[in-house]
Amino acid sequence: MSVAVAGGRHLHALLGSLGRLARNPLATLLTLLVIALALALPTALRLFVTNAQAATGNFANAIDLSVFLKTDVPLLKAQQLAQAAQRRHDVASVTLIPADKGLEDFRTYSGFGDALVALKENPLPHVLHVRPRPEDSSAAALDALRTYFNAWPEVDLVQVDSEWVMRFNAILEVLRRLLLIAAVLLGVGVLAVVGNTIRLEIAARRAEIEVTKLVGGSNAFVRRPFLYTGVLYGLGGALLAWGIIAVTVAVLGEPVTTLARLYGSRYLLQGPAALDVGILLGAGAVLGWLGAWISAARHLRSIEPRA
Amino acid sequence: MIVFDRVSKRYANGREALNNVSFTVHTGEMVFLTGRSGAGKSTVLKLIALLERPTRGAVVVAGRNTQSLKSRHVAAYRRHIGVVFQDHKLLADRPVYDNVALPLAVAATPLKEIDRRVRAALDQVGLLGKERVLPLELSVGEQQRVGIARAVVSKPPLLIADEPTGNLDPDLSLEVMRLFRRFQDVGVTVVIASHDHHLVREFGQRVIVLENGQVQGDAADPLPSVLAYR
Numbered sequence: 001m002s003v004a005v006a007g008g009r010h011l012h013a014l015l016g017s018l019g020r021l022a023r024n025p026l027a028t029l030l031t032l033l034v035i036a037l038a039l040a041l042p043t044a045l046r047l048f049v050t051n052a053q054a055a056t057g058n059f060a061n062a063i064d065l066s067v068f069l070k071t072d073v074p075l076l077k078a079q080q081l082a083q084a085a086q087r088r089h090d091v092a093s094v095t096l097i098p099a100d101k102g103l104e105d106f107r108t109y110s111g112f113g114d115a116l117v118a119l120k121e122n123p124l125p126h127v128l129h130v131r132p133r134p135e136d137s138s139a140a141a142l143d144a145l146r147t148y149f150n151a152w153p154e155v156d157l158v159q160v161d162s163e164w165v166m167r168f169n170a171i172l173e174v175l176r177r178l179l180l181i182a183a184v185l186l187g188v189g190v191l192a193v194v195g196n197t198i199r200l201e202i203a204a205r206r207a208e209i210e211v212t213k214l215v216g217g218s219n220a221f222v223r224r225p226f227l228y229t230g231v232l233y234g235l236g237g238a239l240l241a242w243g244i245i246a247v248t249v250a251v252l253g254e255p256v257t258t259l260a261r262l263y264g265s266r267y268l269l270q271g272p273a274a275l276d277v278g279i280l281l282g283a284g285a286v287l288g289w290l291g292a293w294i295s296a297a298r299h300l301r302s303i304e305p306r307a
Numbered sequence: 308m309i310v311f312d313r314v315s316k317r318y319a320n321g322r323e324a325l326n327n328v329s330f331t332v333h334t335g336e337m338v339f340l341t342g343r344s345g346a347g348k349s350t351v352l353k354l355i356a357l358l359e360r361p362t363r364g365a366v367v368v369a370g371r372n373t374q375s376l377k378s379r380h381v382a383a384y385r386r387h388i389g390v391v392f393q394d395h396k397l398l399a400d401r402p403v404y405d406n407v408a409l410p411l412a413v414a415a416t417p418l419k420e421i422d423r424r425v426r427a428a429l430d431q432v433g434l435l436g437k438e439r440v441l442p443l444e445l446s447v448g449e450q451q452r453v454g455i456a457r458a459v460v461s462k463p464p465l466l467i468a469d470e471p472t473g474n475l476d477p478d479l480s481l482e483v484m485r486l487f488r489r490f491q492d493v494g495v496t497v498v499i500a501s502h503d504h505h506l507v508r509e510f511g512q513r514v515i516v517l518e519n520g521q522v523q524g525d526a527a528d529p530l531p532s533v534l535a536y537r
Contacts, residue, residue: 215385
């Protein structure tokens with residue numbers, strides 16, 4: 001069989017499947033809708049996780065140490081200490097927040113601005129914000145850093161700002177697991193929906209299948225249009241799911257921006273990335289094909305021509 | 308072309324349809340299978356088309372023993388046999404063209420070639436111009452001719468027909484039989500099961516008479532006594 005002829009046969013089967021779906025628009029739409037919802041849910045969950053991560057400035061990786069110096073340490077000494085810390089191989093960056101800057105920030109953001117005016121002198125120490133390298137963010141590595149800074153005589157207190165980050169990471173991990181479970185369960189759901197739809201179509205076209213086998217149609221030939229139908233269902237459902245997600249993102253966009261602004265952020269809700277859409281469409285097509293294949297393998301074999 | 312060697316066939320319900328049947332049909336021959344309903348005519352055809360397999364004995368078609376044929380090769384095997392049914396088994400929701408084109412489509416024939424051969428087959432059965440008509444819009448005789456066009460469109464070396472004139476009046480029956488003879492004239496082996504012995508006799512071809520699953524007579528030039536089984 002030449003490539004052109006093979007391509008022609010596939011095109012023929014594809015067009016035939018499309019035609020049959022189009023002839024039954026309501027039933028097709030309902031099936032597509034069920035598949036779309038099953039695919040949209042895990043996609044939405046994934047978007048939620050991505051957005052939650054992005055909205056919080058990716059601080060999942062941002063575990064900082066705040067090294068509070070004693071109040072009598074002069075600024076020049078603080079700068080020397082910052083340089084020394086910077087030289088450590090497990091430290092990504094060191095930011096020195098001088099006491100004056102700290103007071104300024106506190107006045108601006110805390111809401112106690114007026115009360116602070118009453119203070120005669122600055123009660124705040126100089127602070128070093130130390131960010132470890134991402135690969136040195138484990139609890140053990142952090143402990144090592146803490147011990148190192150604590151050993152300095154100029155240091156009053158070392159605070160690891162990691163607890164809430166770890167909590168947040170734990171929540172994200174729960175969400176990711178949920179996403180995985182939802183994706184698997186709903187994927188099986190798509191298989192079942194497509195499989196059942198194909199089973200009904202095979203039953204409805206029984207006579208045609210018998211005659212086709214009678215004139216020498218192979219199992220592959222008989223199966224082909226059903227596989228295309230399955231892929232079309234899966235792909236169509238995935239496209240519809242994409243549409244649902246796009247509308248959801250559009251509807252949620254403004255309130256999310258407002259919410260973010262109230263928290264002093266200029267965050268914009270992110271829609272699905274090209275990779276997400278690719279995975280969605282790919283998963284739809286593969287699930288549709290697989291559902292149809294399982295159903296066709298089960299039900300076509302039992303149909304043999306009778307004279 | 309066809310060899311039945313001591314073939315017996317017992318169906319799952321226990322009915323013994325054929326009992327120790329042997330005969331040979333040579334390439335290019337036209338043979339009638341006759342006998343009462345239930346004598347085993349249809350079973351012989353089913354064994355040839357591999358719709359059934361023999362319980363005992365061997366059915367050899369075109370040098371191939373059907374018993375040893377693996378099920379994945381059955382489709383390719385059937386493409387070498389044109390089958391005509393009494394109820395013609397046309398797809399009611401497809402136009403004549405699609406029905407006739409089906410055996411070519413399953414054999415991966417290029418579209419241009421399909422077009423040419425479908426028209427040629429419809430021309431042979433006198434139905435050129437009816438390509439876009441649905442089978443149910445045709446008369447019974449025309450439907451049967453569509454069935455024949457479908458059976459011959461892929462130019463199979465073997466044509467088998469089960470009561471092809473069962474639903475037709477005598478004039479139409481004769482017409483259909485003449486059609487089969489024209490295929491024999493171009494070298495096709497033709498096996499026709501028919502209980503219409505008047506018609507069979509009129510053609511003066513070889514007749515195999517079956518009764519109760521056994522061969523009762525096999526004559527190249529049938530004698531009246533052979534046919535007088537009623």
